[in-house]
Amino acid sequence: MPELPEVETIARELKKSVLGKKITEVCVHVPVVIRQPSVEQFKKGLTGSTIKNILRKAKVLILELSNGKALTIHLKMTGQLVYPGNGKTSRVSFRLSDGKYLDFFDQRLFADLRLLDDWRQLPFIQGLGPEPFDITAERFLEMLSKKKAKIKPLIMDQTFISGVGNLYAAEALFRARIDPQRSGLSLSDKEAVLLLKETQATLREAIVHKGSSVDNYVQLTGLPGGYAKYHKVYDREGKPCIMCKTPIKRTVLGGRGTYFCPKCQK
DNA sequence: AATGGGACCTGCGCGC
């Protein structure tokens, strides 16, 4: 499931391979993923425009175009972008001025593609909290001090902090040795600062390894990311904790599978 | 007001 490191990986690769190219043709094989505007307007607005800039905001990819509009892509759980693709088996294909295809795939059709006049006005983006990299220790303490919600759902709340999903929330909490069920305001200052630091470090390391391919995620090249082998708790139910050998447990928290070490995380 | 659960989807893995 693409979270900040996976989307960052794709954004960096897009900058290297499609920046400056013109979109010469758009084929929408599965219209449902185009959320805004109509498919016809989407195709018309993209065709003939050049990709001027590529940005990432939390888990959202933004391709700014020469006509002033922007293509936003949220991959949700199973979205993939592949370049160069075959232009045929995808949900949506963008033919570029180099004759190659930028292909969008999505097994479960949850993804969200939009063509917007001003991406900054997209409500989801307006509602995003700061990314972990942009938060100081002092600010994080202040943010947590009012929050009685459970810490794991809290750090996955995109309006609280943005970019962290289920996988990296579990990994960061393990590394900070914090029980996912603790409430935000129950964390000591020392624990909170450690959690922020470990969240940042986990995301950075995952970016270095080009993301975690546990589900459908692939890099732009179609190759898997390399971070999954470094996971300490995620998807490791019953396996020994790397620190203490206690079997990793799985519970459900906020409706999501939650992996943790019952001995190390207090 | 904050929290929880269902909806949106499809493919895979499991159990009978």
Added chain:
DNA sequence: TGCGCGCAGGTCCCAT
């Protein structure tokens, strides 16, 4: 064997 069910999770939406 083959089928049907549950599960995976990002976000929205509604109910409590």
